[in-house]
Amino acid sequence: MTHRIASIPGDGIGVDVTIEARRVLDAAAAKYGFSLEWTEFDWSCERYAKTGAMMPDDGVEQLSGFDGILLGAVGFPGVADHVSLWGLLIPLRRAFQQYVNLRPVRLLPGTTSVLAGRKADELEMVIVRENSEGEYSAIGGRHNAGRPDEFVLQESVFTRVGVERIIRYAFELARTRSQHVTSATKSNGLIHSMPYWDEIFAEVAAKYPDVRAEQCHVDALVARMVQAPDRLDVVVASNLFGDILSDLAAAITGGLGMAPSGNINPSGEFPSMFEAVHGSAPDIAGQGIANPVAQILAGAMLLDHLGETVAAQAIRASVDEVLTAGETLTPDLGGTATTTALGAAVAASLR
Numbered sequence: 001m002t003h004r005i006a007s008i009p010g011d012g013i014g015v016d017v018t019i020e021a022r023r024v025l026d027a028a029a030a031k032y033g034f035s036l037e038w039t040e041f042d043w044s045c046e047r048y049a050k051t052g053a054m055m056p057d058d059g060v061e062q063l064s065g066f067d068g069i070l071l072g073a074v075g076f077p078g079v080a081d082h083v084s085l086w087g088l089l090i091p092l093r094r095a096f097q098q099y100v101n102l103r104p105v106r107l108l109p110g111t112t113s114v115l116a117g118r119k120a121d122e123l124e125m126v127i128v129r130e131n132s133e134g135e136y137s138a139i140g141g142r143h144n145a146g147r148p149d150e151f152v153l154q155e156s157v158f159t160r161v162g163v164e165r166i167i168r169y170a171f172e173l174a175r176t177r178s179q180h181v182t183s184a185t186k187s188n189g190l191i192h193s194m195p196y197w198d199e200i201f202a203e204v205a206a207k208y209p210d211v212r213a214e215q216c217h218v219d220a221l222v223a224r225m226v227q228a229p230d231r232l233d234v235v236v237a238s239n240l241f242g243d244i245l246s247d248l249a250a251a252i253t254g255g256l257g258m259a260p261s262g263n264i265n266p267s268g269e270f271p272s273m274f275e276a277v278h279g280s281a282p283d284i285a286g287q288g289i290a291n292p293v294a295q296i297l298a299g300a301m302l303l304d305h306l307g308e309t310v311a312a313q314a315i316r317a318s319v320d321e322v323l324t325a326g327e328t329l330t331p332d333l334g335g336t337a338t339t340t341a342l343g344a345a346v347a348a349s350l351r
Ligand code: NAD
Pocket: 013, 017, 072, 073, 074, 075, 076, 077, 081, 085, 089, 256, 257, 258, 275, 276, 277, 278, 279, 280, 281, 282, 283, 284, 289, 290, 291, 292, 294, 332
């Protein structure tokens, strides 16, 4: 079986960690008897500097025939972040209807997190982030420019279809786990969007009487994630809340270098796209010290998506083994190993 994968390493450490994820995925393919046919795309801020565009006009079309996409990260000083991200990541998520951003949260061994003392099964949740609308909207703009009464409006868009499908996805997922969904809301402060979100959450919850449904204001939820994470399992959140919650989840389970993510098109009509939760980390780019674990685990999610679940599980086990051994940890984990050394150690443990 051959899977055709598009790789977009992107910018900064996106490039370093994607090489390591490919190394590990290739080792898994060799061991478990399938093959990966990679096509690499140089879409990045560097390309923007040369051509004025993050990706070609037919970029979406070029990717549409692949079985999956592995994305490094995009964004680098020199190109405004909203230009680089709205020039590549966000349009791809939308064009391919990857309306679920799945961000599994698992306490990894060998971490220096504030929750490091906990047992692994005390912290095992998944953030189901709405990935196609909500607070991430291009509607709005600057008014009265240059005047003392200048202001900007930034609109949010919550559609019935969009909110319903992400909440339904969370409930379906909960049925395969511990039958518990927590919705991140903020209907005390936002008077249109979040009350609507809550209303639809209640409607969907009524159709899943077997699943425990609760809602929690997002500010209280972040405190709960740190103080009582064992009381959470599936957390469903809007685009912006899910974004913020997932960096917190990364921080408490081992750091940004450890958290994977999948932009999922549930219908399978379009390719899904896998990436680390973190960005291009310009502060450590080019030093060879980025932690590749998040991107390796994103690669494992890609294999799960392709049906190569045994190989995916083996990769997760190898990551755990290498982190537990503690001999090849990158600086963010308190070690002195390079990105390549950690990637190679995971690949070697897999073989
Ligand atoms: P970031 O995640 O890149 O970095 C935040 C901090 O975490 C930095 O100190 C960084 O060094 C550290 N870090 C992140 N990943 C690490 C790793 N693998 N190993 C060790 N340390 C790691 O977030 P930021 O600084 O807010 O964003 C930098 C750029 O990346 C911006 O242009 C932003 O827009 C972009 N970004 C892109 C994506 C994406 O393409 N998916 C995601 C997030 C941010």
